[in-house]
Amino acid sequence: MAETLDITGAVCPVPLVHNQQIVLGHGSGGKMAADLIAKTFLPAFDNPALRAGDDGAVVDISTGRIVLSTDSHVVAPLFFPGGDIGHLAVCGTVNDVAVMGATPLYLTVGFILEEGLELSALERVTASMKASAAEAGVQIVTGDTKVVQRGKADGLYISTTGVGILPDGRKIGGAQAKPGDVVLLSGTMGDHGIAVLAARGELGFETDVRSDCAPLNGLIADLLAACPDVHVLRDPTRGGVATTLNEIAKQSGVCITLEEKSLPVKPAVASVCEMLGFDPLYVANEGKVLVILPAESAEKALETLKKSKYGADSIKIGTVSAAPAKRVLMRTAIGATRVVDMLAGEMLPRIC
Ligand code: MG
Numbered sequence: 348m349a350e351t352l353d354i355t356g357a358v359c360p361v362p363l364v365h366n367q368q369i370v371l372g373h374g375s376g377g378k379m380a381a382d383l384i385a386k387t388f389l390p391a392f393d394n395p396a397l398r399a400g401d402d403g404a405v406v407d408i409s410t411g412r413i414v415l416s417t418d419s420h421v422v423a424p425l426f427f428p429g430g431d432i433g434h435l436a437v438c439g440t441v442n443d444v445a446v447m448g449a450t451p452l453y454l455t456v457g458f459i460l461e462e463g464l465e466l467s468a469l470e471r472v473t474a475s476m477k478a479s480a481a482e483a484g485v486q487i488v489t490g491d492t493k494v495v496q497r498g499k500a501d502g503l504y505i506s507t508t509g510v511g512i513l514p515d516g517r518k519i520g521g522a523q524a525k526p527g528d529v530v531l532l533s534g535t536m537g538d539h540g541i542a543v544l545a546a547r548g549e550l551g552f553e554t555d556v557r558s559d560c561a562p563l564n565g566l567i568a569d570l571l572a573a574c575p576d577v578h579v580l581r582d583p584t585r586g587g588v589a590t591t592l593n594e595i596a597k598q599s600g601v602c603i604t605l606e607e608k609s610l611p612v613k614p615a616v617a618s619v620c621e622m623l624g625f626d627p628l629y630v631a632n633e634g635k636v637l638v639i640l641p642a643e644s645a646e647k648a649l650e651t652l653k654k655s656k657y658g659a660d661s662i663k664i665g666t667v668s669a670a671p672a673k674r675v676l677m678r679t680a681i682g683a684t685r686v687v688d689m690l691a692g693e694m695l696p697r698i699c
Contacts, residue, residue: 369464374494383492387466391473392456392480396488404488406453411515414449416440417508423697425468425502427546429538429558432505433472435633435699437479437487438562439584440509445564446580446636448519448571449511451483456490456507461500472503483562485509501697517571523578524599529645530665531638533566533658534559535611536588537630540695541619550623556615559657561634566655570638573651579639582632584699586690589628589675591637592665593689597673605665605677605687629690631698639667 372379389397396404420436430438437454444451456476460469480487542558544550563582571577579599583591588610596603612620612627620627634657640648645663652658675687 367466369460369462369466369469369494371462371494371496373460374492380492387470387473388490388492391477392487392490394486394488396453396486397490404453404455406488406510408452408510409512412513414444414447414511414513415508416443416447417506418443419504419506420699421501421504421697422543422699423501424543424546425472427543427558428556429542430560430633431472431475432503433476434479435560436505436507437476437483437485438560438633439699440507441479441483441485441562441564442582442633442636444509444511445567446519446582447511447513448517448567448577448580449513450568451485451509451511451564453510454480454485454487454507456487456505458490458492459500459504459506460492460494461502462494462497464502469503472505479562483564519577519580521579521581521595521598524595524601524603524639524667525578525641526601526667526669527642528578528639528667529642529663530592530603530605530667531640531645531648531652531661532583532588532611532664533563533636533638533652534634534660535613535616536583536632536635537612537616537620537625537627539633540587540630540698541616543698544695545619550619554615554619556613556619559632559634561657563634563636563657566652566657567636569655570648570651574640574644574648576644577638577640577648579637581637583635583637584633585631587627587629587631588637588664589626589687590690592675593687595637595639596675599667600672602668602671602673603665603675604668604684605675607677607679609662609664611660611662611664625694628687629694631695633699642666
């Protein structure tokens, strides 16, 4: 191990504990790890289950069915306009539980920290997770921290698992789309992907696009209260709206036809996409939900979605029919019809 200068300038053979940065000892399970938990994680996530300090969290849950969902977050950079890796980790998992029709209640979190990570950066992330969890009404009840050597990770990775309760009789899933349904989208496409890309400073020009990263469980709860006949909910994250709808068309064995002229894209996102040759249909979203439900409920659903601050730009973007099965089509602005395929390969790595 390299020699370290102490404050008097003398060379000291044992490295000083550098309180401003993560060091391997923070993942030791010993005193430094306990210190990190006590000073950084507990104040941010405090709740009785976490405070108990056991190997697992004991939580109250009503009887019936639970929904579990897990996700890992490796976004680069850690902070971007409209969010950060902590906000993303909480919202991403809350949303994956909520789109199953469940009420998210608890999260678990695993941190993989790189030696040398600024403690202030970790504290910004935990403060952001605290705020996101509070907004979503979920508790982070147990977690784990590991530290890897410098160069073996990119600052910080976060894995989250969410637990939610599924009300009796609720059946929402990708296989439930039916001919005659319509497809709604809760707002504009591609904001998250373009915001993260811009934050990398590789665009060569300025843009004010912000990530749409947000917890959608409140919006979804309101929607399901107003329209219990919703068939499918899904958040179009990696691969974007096009890829998500292809998954649903395959699961349900239906055809989904999009109307090009109704696809919502912010002008700033559209211009970045045009310059880079991206199609916003394939760019990631982190605060949007696709809703598929019977046509007769569309108006009420849109009215409900638009009342939410995360659904103000909700719009009908397509319809569901029987054939050609397992296909997504697009009626273009000039009246032609083309196939919309899944994303092939990775367009924007490390986006979430
Ligand atoms: Mg999802």
